[in-house]
Structures are given as C-alpha cells and as structure tokens.
Amino acid sequence: MTQLDLVVRGQRVALPDGIRPAAIGIRDGRIVSTAPVTEAVDAVRVIDLADDEVLLPGLVDTHVHVNEPGRTEWEGFATATDAAAAGGVTTILDMPLNSIPATTSVEALEVKRAAARDECRVDVGFWGGAVPDSLGRLADLANAGVYGFKCFLLDSGxxxxxxxxxxxxxTAMTEIAAFGGLLIVHAEDAPTIAQHTLAHAPTYAEFLGSRPPEAETAAIEQVIDACRATRCRTHIVHLSSAAALPAIRAAKAEGLPLTVETCPHYLTLAAEQIPDRQTQFKCCPPVRETANADLLWAALGDGTIDFVVSDHSPSTPELKFAGDGDFAVAWGGIASVQLGLPLVWTEAAGRGFGLDDVVRWMAYGPAHHVQVAGKGSIATGSDADLVVLAPEETFVVDKDALRHRNPVSPYDGRTLSGVVRRTILRGVDVDLDGPRRGRLLRP
Structure with missing residues (x-):
C-alpha cells in the first residue's frame, strides 16, 4: 500500500459508530483508512493523541454572517475564518446578508467569491438569497454554486x-422545489412583531416581550403549510422558542421535508440572567427563559431539532451598543463561531449528553442535512478535517483574545470546558499565522 501522509491515532476517536480507539489514515487530504490503534503504520507523519484528548471531525457551521464585502468593518473572511479555525470549525457557509451586495444574484455571488478568495483559513461555501427581486432566477443562482436560499418573513434589518x-x-418554495433546492427561513411573523414593537427597551424584559414566542409559532406554522403544499425542502434557522416544537414534531411525523436548527446562545444563556442595558446579549429571535432552554435541549435529544450552528452575527461595537443600552436600538446578533464547541459541550456534559451527541449536532448533522459533501464525519472518503479537543480542560473566555473582528461577547468571563488544541484541514495542521488554505466550496 502507498505510504500515508498522516496517521492520527488515539484512545478516543469520534467515529460514526461511536467513540473508540482508532488510527485514522490520511492521504491527499482525505481519510483513506480507519484501523486499530495498535496496528503498525507506514506514514510520513504520525500524531499520537494525549490521554486527555479526543479526535473529532471538524465542525460544520452552516450559519455564519461574514459581511464582506460592504460591511467588512463588522466582519471579514480573514477574521471570521480565523475564529472558526480556532474553535474547531473547518467549514462555514456564509449567509447572503449583511454584505453589500447581498448574495441574491449570480453577479453578486461572484463579487462575494472574489472577496473571499485567498482570505479563508477554513473551507467556505455560500448561501443565496430569496428576496422579491431574485424570484424567477433562483435556479441560475443554484447552478452558480450556492447551497440553498435564505429568506426572511419580516424586516431583515x-x-x-x-x-x-x-x-x-x-412562489419561492414552488420554484426551489422544482430543482430540488433548499429554502432556509428566518421565521418570525411580521404582523405579530409589529403589534409588540417598542421604540425603546432599556430592560431585557421589555425587549423579550417585543419578540414573543407566538411570532415564531405563527411563522413556522405558515412555513409548514407552504412546505406541505410545495414539498420544498425547508429549514428553520435559529429556533429560539420551544412553543413551536409541537408544530415541528407534527410536521416531521407527517413526513414533510423539514429540518430545524438552534444555536448555542439559546441553549446556554437565560433571559433571567441577562442584565438590563447589556446589549451584547441581544439577538433576534431573542434568548428566552431557562425553562424554554430545557425544552430545546429535550428536542435536541429526541431529534426534533436536527443540529446546532452559531448564527455568528457580529457588528461594530458602535452598532452593538447603540442607544446606550437600549435593546430596541442596538444591533441584534451574537458572535460565537469560535466558542460554539465549548459552549455546547459544557452545557451538554452537565445534562448527561456525550461528545458523540455534540458531533452529531455540530458536525455530521449540518453537513448531512445541508448536503455539504465530504464534511462532518471521520469516515473513509471524507475530507481529513479533524479537531483535537481536550474536553475536560477548562478556560475563561476573554473577549479581547477571540479572533473575530470586534471584541464583543456575552460570554466574556465565562468558564467553559473543552479546549481546541489542534485543527486539521484536509490533512494539514491549521497555522493561524501561516498560509490560508481554505477552499471555496460548491455543492
């Protein structure tokens, strides 16, 4: 057999059938073998994991707002992908907003690709946008290489x-269903939100009341009805409200092509603990109460929620803290692409879940459901995207040490478990000071 480029071996390797001892053989950037850890190897390089380390597949974060070009001062490809790599994320999909131009045409996609080229530390794919002006031309955008289409049911901001x-x-779902595409939906109901909108919300309780659970439920029920009528593959992004879970469960039991994600902030933050005027905690839909998070965790456990991604949505500090602590004025979005793995793992471990569950939610799940080929699992034929994690080691979050562009984080000062010691992209260690090897992906 031809010599391997790399073998990574350890006592705890997260394989598709569970965590067990294994030696992973890599050649030309792909996994070519899974062997017993004691088997003799012929490889240019061998990495032996320490006793406190676990080998995971690289995480796949399908919900990242990079914002370049046009709003690169919020976040750019260099900083976003540095943060991703530091957090064990080896693939991201970039949302079609808040860049200028938005990725709603083939021409805009090419502008986005040009901005990303040679700037990426990890592999990057792109979503397209379903907006009124792009309807009728979505197949062209799909053929140009987007993974699907994002839409809002209310003002996007x-x-x-x-x-x-x-x-x-x-109309959009009928069009997308015709070529087997995927629509992903920000599901909050515009009329319901309009009824609760406040000009000012200096307290978190006021802001939470302005984005009620019934706004998500009404929108998700509307999306489910359209999914039933069109049979379009449909995905609900950043589910925050557990009140919508019964409708989602019923739709899945009916066999509708519906998937759902949630995000680390909805699983690890609680409305009761958010101080007034601390707008680093603002996102839309909002972080809700502890009891709501408990129900989201249960839905993850039973498979109602399919996966967890960051919704990394940064802005400048000036926008994030606009209005001097007024939640109605400040930009809504939480930057967490670097912290998703330790955030979810810390909370999951305390609730009795294992690292194999985290892998299913944050690597295999998004790759499988969004159809990001070759990603999300340690399996023969997959890209050799790997993460060496020390799950029991703890650290304290320092917002100024995070790699995303602007030093704002609701997790500043929080103690988390799970230190990423090494990230490997297609068989090569990621050097955060070295060359950028990320590729631009197409379905």
Missing part, C-alpha cells in the same frame, strides 16, 4: 435584503 410575504414565500 438591512434594506438590501427585503422579506417575502405569504404569496412570494409560496
């Missing part, structure tokens, strides 16, 4: 990415 009303939502 940026003028270049308007929402779809009920009629246009059905």
């Amino acid at each position: 940026v003028p270049e990415f308007p929402p779809l009303d009920a009629v246009r939502l059905h």
Whole structure:
C-alpha cells in the first residue's frame, strides 16, 4: 500500500459508530483508512493523541454572517475564518446578508467569491438569497454554486435584503422545489412583531416581550403549510422558542421535508440572567427563559431539532451598543463561531449528553442535512478535517483574545470546558499565522 501522509491515532476517536480507539489514515487530504490503534503504520507523519484528548471531525457551521464585502468593518473572511479555525470549525457557509451586495444574484455571488478568495483559513461555501427581486432566477443562482436560499418573513434589518410575504414565500418554495433546492427561513411573523414593537427597551424584559414566542409559532406554522403544499425542502434557522416544537414534531411525523436548527446562545444563556442595558446579549429571535432552554435541549435529544450552528452575527461595537443600552436600538446578533464547541459541550456534559451527541449536532448533522459533501464525519472518503479537543480542560473566555473582528461577547468571563488544541484541514495542521488554505466550496 502507498505510504500515508498522516496517521492520527488515539484512545478516543469520534467515529460514526461511536467513540473508540482508532488510527485514522490520511492521504491527499482525505481519510483513506480507519484501523486499530495498535496496528503498525507506514506514514510520513504520525500524531499520537494525549490521554486527555479526543479526535473529532471538524465542525460544520452552516450559519455564519461574514459581511464582506460592504460591511467588512463588522466582519471579514480573514477574521471570521480565523475564529472558526480556532474553535474547531473547518467549514462555514456564509449567509447572503449583511454584505453589500447581498448574495441574491449570480453577479453578486461572484463579487462575494472574489472577496473571499485567498482570505479563508477554513473551507467556505455560500448561501443565496430569496428576496422579491431574485424570484424567477433562483435556479441560475443554484447552478452558480450556492447551497440553498435564505429568506426572511419580516424586516431583515438591512434594506438590501427585503422579506417575502405569504404569496412570494409560496412562489419561492414552488420554484426551489422544482430543482430540488433548499429554502432556509428566518421565521418570525411580521404582523405579530409589529403589534409588540417598542421604540425603546432599556430592560431585557421589555425587549423579550417585543419578540414573543407566538411570532415564531405563527411563522413556522405558515412555513409548514407552504412546505406541505410545495414539498420544498425547508429549514428553520435559529429556533429560539420551544412553543413551536409541537408544530415541528407534527410536521416531521407527517413526513414533510423539514429540518430545524438552534444555536448555542439559546441553549446556554437565560433571559433571567441577562442584565438590563447589556446589549451584547441581544439577538433576534431573542434568548428566552431557562425553562424554554430545557425544552430545546429535550428536542435536541429526541431529534426534533436536527443540529446546532452559531448564527455568528457580529457588528461594530458602535452598532452593538447603540442607544446606550437600549435593546430596541442596538444591533441584534451574537458572535460565537469560535466558542460554539465549548459552549455546547459544557452545557451538554452537565445534562448527561456525550461528545458523540455534540458531533452529531455540530458536525455530521449540518453537513448531512445541508448536503455539504465530504464534511462532518471521520469516515473513509471524507475530507481529513479533524479537531483535537481536550474536553475536560477548562478556560475563561476573554473577549479581547477571540479572533473575530470586534471584541464583543456575552460570554466574556465565562468558564467553559473543552479546549481546541489542534485543527486539521484536509490533512494539514491549521497555522493561524501561516498560509490560508481554505477552499471555496460548491455543492
């Protein structure tokens, strides 16, 4: 047999059938063998894991707002992918907003690709946008290489990415279903939000009341009805409200092509603990109460929620703290692509889940459901994207040491378990000071 480029071996390797001892053989950037850890190897390089380390597949984060070009001062490809690599994320998919232009046409996708080229530390794919002006041309954008289409059912917060009303939502889903594509939906109901909107919200309780659970439930029920009518593959992004879980469970039991994600902040933060005027905690939909998070965790455990991704959505500190602590004025979004793995692992371990569950939620799940080929598992034929994690080691989050562009984080000062000691992209160690080897992906 031809000599291997690399073998990584250890007592705890997260394989598709569970965590067990194994030696992973790598050649030309791909996994070519899984062997007993004691088997003799012929390899250019061998990495032996320490006793406190576990080998995981590289995480796949399909919900990242990079914002370049146009709003690179919020976040750019260099800083976003540095943060991803530092956190064990080896693949990200970039959202079609808040860059300028938004990724709603083939021409805009090429602008986005040009901005990303040679700037990425990890592999990057792209979502397209389903907005009123892009309807009728979505197949062209799919053929140009996006993984699917994002839409909003209410104001997105940026003028270049308007929402779809009920009629246009059905139109988009019919169009996307015709070529087997995927629609991902920010599901909050515009009329419900309009009824609760506040001009000022200096307390978190006021802000939480302005984004009620019934806004998510109404929107998700609307999306489910359209999914039933069109049979379009449909995905609900950043589910925050457990009140929508019964409708989601019923839709899945019916066999509708529906998947759902949630995010670390909805699983690890609690409304009761958010201080007033601390707008680093603002996101939309909002972080809800502890009892709500308990129900989200149960839904992860029973498979109602399919996976967990960051919704990394940064801005400048000036926007994040606009209004001097007014939640109604400040930009909504939490930057956490670097912290997703330790955040989820810390909370999951305390709830009796294992690292194999975290791998299913944060690596295999997003790769499988979004169809990001070759990613998300330590299996023969997959890309050799790997993470060496010390799950029992703890650290304290320092917002100024995080790699995303602007030093804002609701997790500053929080103690977490799970230190990423090494990230490997296609068989080569990621050097955060070295060359950028990330590729631009297409479905």
